Amino acid sequence: MPDVPLHPDDELSLADVVNRVLDRGxxxxxxxxxxxxxxxxxxxxxxxxxxxxxxMRARDEQDAGA
Amino acid sequence: MxxxxxxxxxxxxxxxxxxxxxxxxxVATAGVAPPLCWLSQHGTRPDATVGHAAQHHAVVQAALxxxxxxxxxxxxxxxxxxxxxxxAVAARADAWNAALRRVHGCVEYGIRIEADVPNVAARDxxxxxxxxxxxxxxxxxxxxxxxxxxxxAAEALVAFVAERAGPLVRAAHVAPARGAGALVELAHLVTxxxxxxxxxxxxxxxxxxxxxxxxxxxxxxxxxxx
Numbered sequence: 001m002p003d004v005p006l007h008p009d010d011e012l013s014l015a016d017v018v019n020r021v022l023d024r025g026x027x028x029x030x031x032x033x034x035x036x037x038x039x040x041x042x043x044x045x046x047x048x049x050x051x052x053x054x055x056m057r058a059r060d061e062q063d064a065g066a
Numbered sequence: 067m068x069x070x071x072x073x074x075x076x077x078x079x080x081x082x083x084x085x086x087x088x089x090x091x092x093v094a095t096a097g098v099a100p101p102l103c104w105l106s107q108h109g110t111r112p113d114a115t116v117g118h119a120a121q122h123h124a125v126v127q128a129a130l131x132x133x134x135x136x137x138x139x140x141x142x143x144x145x146x147x148x149x150x151x152x153x154a155v156a157a158r159a160d161a162w163n164a165a166l167r168r169v170h171g172c173v174e175y176g177i178r179i180e181a182d183v184p185n186v187a188a189r190d191x192x193x194x195x196x197x198x199x200x201x202x203x204x205x206x207x208x209x210x211x212x213x214x215x216x217x218x219a220a221e222a223l224v225a226f227v228a229e230r231a232g233p234l235v236r237a238a239h240v241a242p243a244r245g246a247g248a249l250v251e252l253a254h255l256v257t258x259x260x261x262x263x264x265x266x267x268x269x270x271x272x273x274x275x276x277x278x279x280x281x282x283x284x285x286x287x288x289x290x291x292x
Contacts, residue, residue, distance in 0.1 A: 014120065016176060016283050021119040025140035026165065026292035028071060028103075029154045 069096070069105040069151050070112055071143040072125040073136035073287070074162050076100055082132060087125045088112045096148040096155070101162040103139070103155050104129070111144050126287045135172055137165045138287045165292065172236060173261065173285035177252040177268065178243075179223050181278040220250035223278065227252065230271050234264045239290040249278070253290035261285065 070088055077100035081093040091106035104125060112118050122141050129136040145151035155162060224240055237255040256264045265282070272280040 013283065014116065016286075017123045018116055018119045020138075020286065020289035021123050021141045022114065023140075024289040024292065025138040026074070027140055028143050028151070029157070 067107070067109055068111065068144050068146050069107055069148050070122075071139050071145070071151055072104040072106075072122060073129055073138050074101045074103050074155065074166065075129055075134055075136045076166050077102065079129065079132070079134045079136075081125075082128055085125065085128055086121075088118045088121045093125055093128075094148070097152040099156065099159070101137075101155060101159060101166060103151060104136075105145075105148060105151055107148070114141060123287075126289075130173065130285070130287045135166075135169045136287055137162060137169060137292045138289045139292070168237075169255065169288040169291055171259075172255045172257050172288060172291075174288045174290055175254045175256055175264065175268075175282060175284035176286060176290075177227065177254065178281040178283070179220075179227075179249050179251075179278050180247040180281070181219060181223075181249050182247070216249060223275070224250055224252065226275065227271055230274075231264065231267055234260045234267060237291055241290070247279075255288055255291050256285075 070091075072087060072093065075095075079102065080095055081104055085093040087093045087104075087106040089106075089108065089112055091108055093104050093106050095102050096105050097103060106125075119141055126136055126138045145154065220243070228235075228238065231254065234256060235254045236257060239253040241251040241253065243250050254264070268280070268282055
C-alpha cells in the first residue's frame with residue numbers, strides 16, 4: 001500500500017504553509033501589500049521573491065560563517 | 067504604528083491567553099459586533115519572511131485548535147489602527163458572516179499527487195536539413211505535447227479522487243501543481259465529524275492508485291475556501 005502521510009516532512013509542510021498564507025486566504029479591503037526586505041510591494045506572485053530573499057540570507061549567513 | 071490582521075472569527079471567540087503572532091506580538095481581538103478579527107500591533111509593517119508566514123499561520127491554526135473555524139486572512143493586510151481594521155471588517159459584515167457559515171465546523175485537507183509522466187520523445191533533428199529555427203519550434207511542440215499529457219493525467223486523477231471522496235467533501239479546490247513531479251494539488255473542505263472517515267477513504271484511494279504518490283496534509287484552517 002502506498003504511503004499516505006498525514007503529517008508529511010517538514011519541508012513540504014513549510015512550503016504548504018507559505019503557499020497558503022501568501023497565496024490564499026481572504027482579503028479585507030483594497031490591495032494586499034507585503035514588505036520584503038524593507039521594500040513594500042503590491043502582492044503579485046511573491047513566492048519566488050520570498051524564496052530568493054531567504055536563499056540570499058542563508059547564503060549570506062554561510063559566507064559570514066566561513 | 068499599525069495592525070496586522072490574521073483571521074475573521076465569530077462572536078465570542080477570543081485568542082487563547084498569551085497567544086503570540088508575527089514577531090512575537092500579542093494577538094488581540096478587534097470589533098464590537100460580530101464578525102470580529104484577530105490582529106496584532108506593530109511599529110512597522112512586518113516583512114513577508116518565511117518565519118513571519120509561519121507565525122501568521124500559527125495564529126490562524128490556534129483558532130482552529132480552540133474549536134472554531136476562522137476565515138483565514140492572507141498575509142499582508144495592514145491597517146493604521148485596530149479601529150480602522152474593525153471598521154473595514156464591519157463594512158462587509160454580511161459577507162464575512164456568510165463566509166463563517168460556509169466553513170463552520172470544517173477543516174481543510176490538502177492532497178498533492180505526484181507521478182512520473184512519461185516524457186514525450188524529442189525528435190532528433192541532427193543530420194537533417196532542419197535549421198536551428200525548426201529545431202526550436204519542434205522543441206516547443208514537444209513541450210506543449212508534454213504539458214497536454216500532464217494535464218490529461220491530472221484531470222483523470224482529479225476525477226478519480228472526486229468520484230470516491232465526493233460524498234465527504236463539502237467543497238473542493240484544484241490548484242496548479244508546484245514543484246517537480248507534482249501533477250495536481252487539491253484542497254478539500256471536510257466537516258470535523260467526517261474527518262476520520264475521510265482520512266480512511268483517502269488511504270483507500272491511494273491503495274487503488276499505486277502508480278502515483280499521494281501526499282495528504284492537514285487538517286488546515288480553510289485557507290483555500292476563504
